[in-house]
Amino acid sequence: MILITSAKYSSSDFTLEFGKIPPSFLPLGNKRLYEYQIGLFKNFNQKIFLSLPSDFKLSKFDEKKLKEFNIEILFVPNNLSLGESVVYCLNVCCAFDEKLYILHGDTFFKKLVFKENSLQVTKVKENYDWAYLNDEFNILSKTLEDDLILAGAYSFSHPQFLIKCIVESGYSFVDGMKSYSKVYAFDIIKNNTWLDFGLITSYFHSKKAVSTQRNFNNIDISNGYIKKSSSWQEKIKAEINWFNNLPKELFIYTPKVITCKDSYEIEY
Numbered sequence: 001m002i003l004i005t006s007a008k009y010s011s012s013d014f015t016l017e018f019g020k021i022p023p024s025f026l027p028l029g030n031k032r033l034y035e036y037q038i039g040l041f042k043n044f045n046q047k048i049f050l051s052l053p054s055d056f057k058l059s060k061f062d063e064k065k066l067k068e069f070n071i072e073i074l075f076v077p078n079n080l081s082l083g084e085s086v087v088y089c090l091n092v093c094c095a096f097d098e099k100l101y102i103l104h105g106d107t108f109f110k111k112l113v114f115k116e117n118s119l120q121v122t123k124v125k126e127n128y129d130w131a132y133l134n135d136e137f138n139i140l141s142k143t144l145e146d147d148l149i150l151a152g153a154y155s156f157s158h159p160q161f162l163i164k165c166i167v168e169s170g171y172s173f174v175d176g177m178k179s180y181s182k183v184y185a186f187d188i189i190k191n192n193t194w195l196d197f198g199l200i201t202s203y204f205h206s207k208k209a210v211s212t213q214r215n216f217n218n219i220d221i222s223n224g225y226i227k228k229s230s231s232w233q234e235k236i237k238a239e240i241n242w243f244n245n246l247p248k249e250l251f252i253y254t255p256k257v258i259t260c261k262d263s264y265e266i267e268y
Contacts, residue, residue, distance in 0.1 A: 001046060001047055001094050001098055002048040002101045003090075003101070003102050003103070004024055004048065004051070004102075004103050005051050005103070006022040006025070006050060006051055007022070007052055007089075008053065008080075010022065010106070011200070014200060014203070022105060023105040024037060025062070026197055028207055028210055029210065034050060035065070038071065040112045049073075049074050049089065050071050050105075051073075051075075051085060052074070052076065053076065054078055074089050074093065081173075083175075084171045086102070086173055087167060090162070090163055098159075099155060100159040101154070102154045102156075103152065104152035104198075107152030107195070107198075108194075109193045112153060112191070115155065116187070117157050117187060119137075119150060119187075119188055120152070120189050120194065121148040121189065122148065123145065123149070124149055126201075132147065132149050133148045133149065138182050139185055139186050139187070141187070153191075157184060165177070225267060226266050227263055227264075230263075233262060236262065236264065239264065240259050243264075243266075244257075255267035
């Protein structure tokens with residue numbers, strides 16, 4: 001079972017930008033964040049569940065899109081803590097004889113590989129109330145860097161025992177995982193491809209990092225420029241030619257273009 005936890009609305013900073021919205025529904029390029037998150041599990045052959053606030057109204061577009069992805073929606077009572085929400089979801093739909101993968105709704109990775117009973121961790125520079133990996137976790141590797149945070153993706157071999165641990169820890173999800181690890185030690189996976197969508201400042205940074213590139217394009221964004229290249233050279237040449245042949249009257253509306261042999265850069 002795969003559970004994407006998005007049953008709590010994003011903070012008020014996001015409400016000003018997008019209205020009241022769960023994190024997995026944040027816009028990202030020409031898609032929703034959940035479309036990227038679902039893509040992380042395309043080779044897992046496991047049912048995916050997406051938790052949402054009970055009063056959230058799905059649009060017809062999202063309803064159709066989620067149906068196409070074969071995603072099952074779990075509407076969770078509002079104002080539950082993360083631990084309470086996870087326990088609620090697992091009690092509703094989890095088959096306890098299968099493995100459990102959890103991805104937080106405000107989290108994305110460019111690459112995501114799990115091991116049995118594992119935690120994804122990363123290092124951050126921003127000062128925030130992160131959940132840190134500390135010595136209260138029982139882990140298999142004892143030689144780790146300091147100041148690693150839990151990055152929002154986990155795997156568990158015994159979901160029923162996880163429920164027990166969370167409940168006995170006062171419904172604290174993190175404390176429940178610490179208790180779980182005393183019996184099933186965690187493998188630690190450092191993942192530097194983690195992108196955070198939980199803070200409005202990190203949202204815009206992460207959005208830029210993901211970008212809207214398609215399979216035949218490579219896009220790199222740096223120093224105020226977007227560099228675009230592709231294995232499909234004719235397409236790149238056609239795009240360069242389009243910019244070069246724009247009427248001069250339109251120059252004030254278009255970005256500055258720097259062309260190279262097999263790529264081009266435009267102001268961002």
